[in-house]
Amino acid sequence: MPVFDFSDVTYQKEPAVCTYTIFKTDENVASPENPIMVLDNEKCQWKHHSNGVFTNPSKKTTFEFDEENGKVSANILQIDARFVSLLKWLGENHINVRLSGANREDGYAVYKIREIAYGGGTKLSAEDGFLQFMIDRLLASNAPSEDVEEEDQEEMGDDMKITSLQSIKDFLTCAGKTLPDNIRLWARRNFAVARSHEVTPEERRHAQRALSIMLNIRWKKNYFQSIDPKEARRILDEELYGMEKVKQRIIETIIQINRTHTLPAYGLLLVGPAGTGKSQVAYAVARILKLPWATLDMSSINDPEQLTGSSRIYSNAKPGIIMEAFSNAGESNLVFIINELDKAASGKGNGNPADVLLTLLDNLGFTDNYIECMIPTSGVYPIATANDKDQISAPLMSRFAVIDIPDYTPEEKKIIFSQFALPKVLDRMGLRKEECIVSEEALEAVIQKFANTTGIRDLEQAAEHMAANALYQIEVDHVDSVTFDAEAVSNLFG
Numbered sequence: 001m002p003v004f005d006f007s008d009v010t011y012q013k014e015p016a017v018c019t020y021t022i023f024k025t026d027e028n029v030a031s032p033e034n035p036i037m038v039l040d041n042e043k044c045q046w047k048h049h050s051n052g053v054f055t056n057p058s059k060k061t062t063f064e065f066d067e068e069n070g071k072v073s074a075n076i077l078q079i080d081a082r083f084v085s086l087l088k089w090l091g092e093n094h095i096n097v098r099l100s101g102a103n104r105e106d107g108y109a110v111y112k113i114r115e116i117a118y119g120g121g122t123k124l125s126a127e128d129g130f131l132q133f134m135i136d137r138l139l140a141s142n143a144p145s146e147d148v149e150e151e152d153q154e155e156m157g158d159d160m161k162i163t164s165l166q167s168i169k170d171f172l173t174c175a176g177k178t179l180p181d182n183i184r185l186w187a188r189r190n191f192a193v194a195r196s197h198e199v200t201p202e203e204r205r206h207a208q209r210a211l212s213i214m215l216n217i218r219w220k221k222n223y224f225q226s227i228d229p230k231e232a233r234r235i236l237d238e239e240l241y242g243m244e245k246v247k248q249r250i251i252e253t254i255i256q257i258n259r260t261h262t263l264p265a266y267g268l269l270l271v272g273p274a275g276t277g278k279s280q281v282a283y284a285v286a287r288i289l290k291l292p293w294a295t296l297d298m299s300s301i302n303d304p305e306q307l308t309g310s311s312r313i314y315s316n317a318k319p320g321i322i323m324e325a326f327s328n329a330g331e332s333n334l335v336f337i338i339n340e341l342d343k344a345a346s347g348k349g350n351g352n353p354a355d356v357l358l359t360l361l362d363n364l365g366f367t368d369n370y371i372e373c374m375i376p377t378s379g380v381y382p383i384a385t386a387n388d389k390d391q392i393s394a395p396l397m398s399r400f401a402v403i404d405i406p407d408y409t410p411e412e413k414k415i416i417f418s419q420f421a422l423p424k425v426l427d428r429m430g431l432r433k434e435e436c437i438v439s440e441e442a443l444e445a446v447i448q449k450f451a452n453t454t455g456i457r458d459l460e461q462a463a464e465h466m467a468a469n470a471l472y473q474i475e476v477d478h479v480d481s482v483t484f485d486a487e488a489v490s491n492l493f494g
Contacts, residue, residue, distance in 0.1 A: 019075040024143035032102035035109035038078040054091035086174040141178035186373040206312040218331040222378040226258040239284040267382035272405030275455015278385040286335040293335040294325030299343040307356040309370035323368040333379030341384040342391035361399040421463040436470035437483040445489040
C-alpha cells in the first residue's frame with residue numbers, strides 16, 4: 001500500500017469513543033508479532049519510526065501522528081491489558097513519544113515507545129528513564145486479572161529505582177493494576193501518608209521508603225513454565241558428583257512443577273556433615289528454576305526482629321532480612337537458602353527465630369513489621385541445610401522433605417579430587433594438566449591424609465595447595481612440569 005498523500009484530505013474530528021479491544025498476554029518481549037498495541041493503518045502505512053502524542057485521554061482511543069502536512073490521528077484498535085493505564089498517563093501528560101512499529105494486515109503493530117522532546121531533549125516525565133523503566137516493568141509483569149477498563153482504575157518497568165514521590169505516583173497510575181490487590185491498596189494508603197502534612201516527617205519518610213522498597217520488586221504470579229528434565233539433569237551432573245538420591249528428588253520436583261505449574265508444598269531439607277555440598281545443591285536448584293536466590297544464615301540470627309524488621313514507631317526502623325532478600329532479588333519468586341537450620345532455635349532475644357520461619361514456609365504470606373503488608377510467598381522455594389536434624393523442632397521438620405546426605409566414600413573422594421577439584425584449580429591458575437601431574441600413589445596419600453575429615457573442602461584446599469606449589473616450581477625453578485608422588489605429598493602437607 002503506498003504512503004498516503006495527506007494534502008488532499010480533510011479530516012473531521014472523531015468523537016471520543018472507545019475504539020480498541022484489550023488482549024491479555026504474559027509475553028515479556030514486545031515485537032511486531034507480540035506488540036504493545038495495534039493502530040489503524042487502513043488509510044495509510046505508517047512509518048517505522050513515527051512521532052506524536054496520545055490524545056483523548058479520557059477514552060484513550062487515538063494516536064496523533066506528526067506528519068509533514070500536519071497532525072493526523074489513527075484509532076487504537078488493540079492494546080495489551082498491562083499498558084492501558086500507561087497509555088492514559090501518556091495522554092493526560094501530553095508526553096511526546098516516538099513509536100516503533102510495523103505495518104501488518106490488521107494494523108500498525110507498535111512494539112516500542114520512547115519519550116522524546118522537541119530540541120533533542122529526552123526528559124519529560126517523572127524521572128530520567130521513567131517511561132522505559134515502566135515499559136520494561138510492565139513487560140515483566142503478568143496481565144492484570146481484573147477488568148482494566150473499570151472507572152476506578154486511578155486506584156490502582158532496569159537499573160532505575162522508584163524513589164521520588166512523583167515517580168511513585170506515576171508508577172501506581174501506570175502499573176497499579178499489575179500489583180497484587182492487597183499491595184495496591186497498601187500502596188495507596190502509604191502514598192497518602194507519604195504526602196500528608198498531618199503526620200510527622202519521620203512517618204512520611206518511612207512511608208516513602210517502604211513504597212520504594214515494595215514497588216521496586218516485581219510481584220509475579222506463582223505460575224511456573226515447564227522445565228526440561230534433561231537440562232535439569234545436565235546441570236545437576238555438572239554441579240554435583242554422585243548424590244543420586246538428591247538428584248532423583250530434584251528431578252521429581254521438576255516433573256511435579258511441569259504438571260502443576262506451581263512449586264511443591266514442601267521445600268528440601270538437606271542433612272549431612274559439613275562440606276558435603278549441601279549449599280551447592282541449593283544453588284543448582286536455583287539455576288534450574290531460573291530464579292534468583294537469597295541466603296539466610298540462621299547461626300548469625302539470634303532475634304526474631306532480625307527476620308521480621310522493626311516497627312516504624314522507631315526512628316531507626318528498617319525492614320528485616322527476609323524483606324531485604326525480596327528487595328535485593330528484585331522479584332517475589334526466588335529460592336531461599338536457609339543455612340544451618342539446626343541453629344534456628346537458639347534465639348537469645350525476645351522470641352525464637354524458628355517461629356518466624358514457619359510463616360515463611362507455609363506459603364500463606366509473610367508480614368514484615370516495617371512494611372506492614374502481607375508479602376505473597378507462594379513463589380518462594382525454601383531449601384534448608386543442617387548438620388544435625390535432631391536439633392530441629394518438629395514443626396520446622398514437617399515443612400520439608402528431608403534428604404540425608406552421607407559423607408563421600410574414599411573412592412568418591414578420589415574421583416572428586418582428580419576429575420573435579422584439581423582440574424578446576426588448574427584452569428583457574430592457567431596451568432595445563434601436564435604441568436601438574438598427580439600419580440596414583442600421590443592421590444592415595446592425599447585421600448589418606450584427609451581420611452578423618454568430612455566433606456570435600458579439605459580436598460579442594462589440598463588441590464589448591466598442590467597446584468600453587470607446582471606453579472611456584474615452574475616459575476621459580478624453571479621446570480617444565482611437576483609430578484607429585486607419595487613422598488612429595490607427605491613433604492608438602494607435613
